[in-house]
Structures are given as structure tokens and as C-alpha cells.
Amino acid sequence: MQGYDAVVVGSGPGGYVAALRLAQLGRRTALVERDRLGGECTNYACIPSKALLHVAKIIDYAERAAKYGLRMRVESIDVDALRKWRDGVVNSLSGGIKYLCDNYGVEVLQGEARLRGGREVEVRSSGGDSKQLRASSVILATGSTPIQLRGIEQDGELVVGSREAMQLRRIPGRLLIIGGGVVGLEAATLYSRLGSEVTIVEMMPQLLPGADQEVARYIERTLKQRGVKIMTNSKLDKLEKRSGAAVATVVTQGGSTTVEADEVLVAVGRRPSSEGLALIGLEMDERGHVKVDAGMRTNVPGVYAVGDLVGPPYLAHKAMKQGKVAAENVAGLRSEFDSLVPSVIYSDPEIAFVGLTEEEARARGQVVVGRFPLSASGRARTMDETEGFVKVIADAADGRILGIHMVGYGVSELAAEAAMSMEFMATLEDVEAVIHPHPTLSEALMEAVEAARKRSVHIFQK
Numbered sequence: 001m002q003g004y005d006a007v008v009v010g011s012g013p014g015g016y017v018a019a020l021r022l023a024q025l026g027r028r029t030a031l032v033e034r035d036r037l038g039g040e041c042t043n044y045a046c047i048p049s050k051a052l053l054h055v056a057k058i059i060d061y062a063e064r065a066a067k068y069g070l071r072m073r074v075e076s077i078d079v080d081a082l083r084k085w086r087d088g089v090v091n092s093l094s095g096g097i098k099y100l101c102d103n104y105g106v107e108v109l110q111g112e113a114r115l116r117g118g119r120e121v122e123v124r125s126s127g128g129d130s131k132q133l134r135a136s137s138v139i140l141a142t143g144s145t146p147i148q149l150r151g152i153e154q155d156g157e158l159v160v161g162s163r164e165a166m167q168l169r170r171i172p173g174r175l176l177i178i179g180g181g182v183v184g185l186e187a188a189t190l191y192s193r194l195g196s197e198v199t200i201v202e203m204m205p206q207l208l209p210g211a212d213q214e215v216a217r218y219i220e221r222t223l224k225q226r227g228v229k230i231m232t233n234s235k236l237d238k239l240e241k242r243s244g245a246a247v248a249t250v251v252t253q254g255g256s257t258t259v260e261a262d263e264v265l266v267a268v269g270r271r272p273s274s275e276g277l278a279l280i281g282l283e284m285d286e287r288g289h290v291k292v293d294a295g296m297r298t299n300v301p302g303v304y305a306v307g308d309l310v311g312p313p314y315l316a317h318k319a320m321k322q323g324k325v326a327a328e329n330v331a332g333l334r335s336e337f338d339s340l341v342p343s344v345i346y347s348d349p350e351i352a353f354v355g356l357t358e359e360e361a362r363a364r365g366q367v368v369v370g371r372f373p374l375s376a377s378g379r380a381r382t383m384d385e386t387e388g389f390v391k392v393i394a395d396a397a398d399g400r401i402l403g404i405h406m407v408g409y410g411v412s413e414l415a416a417e418a419a420m421s422m423e424f425m426a427t428l429e430d431v432e433a434v435i436h437p438h439p440t441l442s443e444a445l446m447e448a449v450e451a452a453r454k455r456s457v458h459i460f461q462k
Helices: 015-023 039-044 044-070 079-104 162-168 182-194 215-223 316-330 360-366 378-383 411-423 428-432 443-452
Strands: 002-008 027-033 105-112 111-116 122-125 129-139 143-146 174-178 197-201 229-233 234-244 245-252 256-259 263-266 270-272 301-306 344-345 350-355 366-374 388-395 401-408
Touching: 002 111, 002 316, 015 039, 015 316, 015 344, 027 129, 027 182, 039 079, 044 079, 044 162, 044 182, 044 350, 044 378, 111 229, 122 229, 122 234, 122 443, 129 316, 143 162, 162 378, 174 182, 174 245, 174 256, 182 197, 182 215, 182 263, 182 428, 197 256, 215 350, 215 360, 215 388, 215 401, 245 263, 301 316, 301 388, 344 411, 350 411, 360 401, 378 443, 388 411, 388 443, 401 411, 401 443, 411 443, 428 443
Parallel strands: 002 027, 002 129, 027 105, 129 301, 174 197, 174 263, 197 229
Antiparallel strands: 111 122, 122 129, 143 270, 234 245, 245 256, 344 350, 350 401, 366 388, 388 401
């Protein structure tokens, strides 16, 4: 039996970051992965989808080129070459994780990990060989898997999940997306740009359930303008396969309707990969998430858990931070996870937000709200990216910022400033005091803050 200071199970964003941080702190560490280094995010979700969405944006630029005096167009899409580009990006990043593990001295073990109670881990390879590991601490970073709709079988061809959608096996003429959350919106952006006729079915009253209503309404309107058909307050009732196509019966508020598609993407959320963990005494909630404290400790001494396994939001950057927190506590440092997590959706336009929605903030008390449209941004104008806005919500009494919500080109890059402002409990006055360079998109955040104080000079306010 091999001994380690720590064994990390799962090499997604939470797992590989935990392993590397442990190695930095001088701990002998093993990292167990059954698939590819980098996990779901690097290999099948975050990275491949963003690589493909980058290409989709290029198509958008080409379609608008004539207004800039440029004669250019996309004559065809070579799907094989596009997949090769995506795979190159993925492989370089997965290889980079391997390089870091090798150089930091993290031992990477390929195989299925099974906890044997306490802090013993069995690793079984695909060939049937097994290794027994013992560690002072174990960090679980097993991630999550897509939720399957009851009665709807995913065959990987006609009915697919997010992995298959980002493998881009083909460009379907008609794509039906079940679920208007993050995966659904990003897939709708990608495939509508590639030429698919896209329909989204969402059972809740708005896209992005739980997001700020103004943001959800804006992205819905924008997608509709680009030809995406959106059905909210609707539910998939039945799905049949006829002559190589899918025929979906969708129940709406007005009755039911039929939608035909060449491919159906099921994107209704994810669930934690926690099967079998209760057997070693881990305490879990009713949805299967492992319960942890602020230091990512479970109820079992020496066992930690991070990432999707411990609950939403299911975001890579949240998992990375939790991985560092767990590693530092394993190494004897004092570290805690802060629950203030920014969210980013790479639709077109992008969406980013942190903190309370306007609805949540108003339910708690008196607030002031400042909005700044990107149509009034000099930088947005120079890039012909004037869709969207920045909205800041603050306490009416002391000006403390409670939430920031943004929709528009490049707002993913503003999310860190938004989160930092709230992390340090900034007031409207604090952010306004910071000189933002001109012309930049970051000015839009400052202008929204000024608008909340009735001081923005680049929009008219009574």
C-alpha cells in the first residue's frame, strides 16, 4: 500500500488545482483521474465550448463586415477543421496540466477511485489492475453529471447531452434545446451562428431561471431577433423518433404543439457525482451533495470535498477556489471559502453577474439602481457592440453595492471587478472614486454606479 500526505480524487478544476497547491506546500500528493486530466471543464465543457463560440463570433463579424466597407463572407464551414481547432485548444490545456503535475511532483494515477473507508483509496485501471493508497487526507473532486430526463433516452446521435453537442459531430438543420439555462443559451448561440434553426424549450417563466429578470428578458429578446425560437412556461411531454428525426410534443400554457428537429439537446441541469460516498459515512443533503464547512471539511475526519460535489453554483472558478482552500487546510494553514461567486454565461451577448438580483434586493429593503446602456459607451461603439447594459444595485441607506448584473460584449472580463467591489464591501462612492481608463468597456460599470447616484454625464438623467 502506497502512502501519501494527500490523495485527490478527480482532476477537474477543483481537483487538479488542489493537487498542485498541495505540491506547492510540500505535500506528497497523488491525483486520481479515470478519464482525461482537466476533467469535464477542460475536455468537454468550458474550454471546447468557448473555442467554438469564438469561431461563432468570427462568423458574426463576417456577416457584419459589409457595413465596415469590407468585402468578406463565410463561404462554407469545414466541420472537421473546426473540430481539429477545438481539439488543439483542449489538448494544449490538458497537456499543460500534465506538465505542471510532472514538474511539481504530483503523481497522476489513471483509473477509477473507490474509497475503502477512512482514508484508503483503491484505484482500478481499465485493464483491471488495482493499487491501494493510504493518505493522511483525501480531497474529493468528483464533479457532476448531466441530469437525464425520465423517459427520454439519450442515444448520442439524435438525442444528445452537452458533451456530444460540443463534440460538433455535425451541424443539424434543426436543433431543439430542452432547457434554457447556461448550457442551453451557449448552445443556442453557437448553433444559430453555424446555421441551425434553433428552438429552446424552458419550463420556467424566463430563460436563466433565478437570474435578474431584466437580464433574462434582454437575452431572450436578443436571441429572438437572431432567429432563435423560445418557448418559456413550456415542458417537453413526449419525444418520438420518426425517419431519422425527432418529433417533440411540447405542452405550453395555451395547450400543446409539435416541434420537429434533426437533433435534440437535453440541457436541464446537473447532479453531483456522489454515488457510493454515503457508504463511508459522508453526510449529504437530499440532492446528493456532500456537506462541508467553510474549510471544505466533511463530517469524516481527514476527508474534504470541493466543486460541483458540494453544491451549486456549478462553476469551474468556484471549484478552483475551493480546491485551494481544501489544500491549504490539509497543509495546516487556515483558509476559508467565501460564497460570493460571480457567474458568467458566454452567450452572445455575454452575461455576467454577482450578488443579489434586483428582485431579491428590493424584497430586503430600499435600494437604488443605476443602469448604463452600452450604446452610450465609446468603446462599445468603436467595436460595433452596443447591445446590452450594466446594472448596479445598492443599499439606499449607505450606498453599499448589493448586486451587479451585466449583459453585452466582453462583460465576462468585467465580472472580476464587480466581484472585487462586493468582496471589499464597496459603496457606490468607492467605485466612482476609481478612475477607469477611456475608452474601455470597464467605464460602463463606473457609469452605472454614477447613474445610481444621478451623476452620470454620458446619459441623460432628470
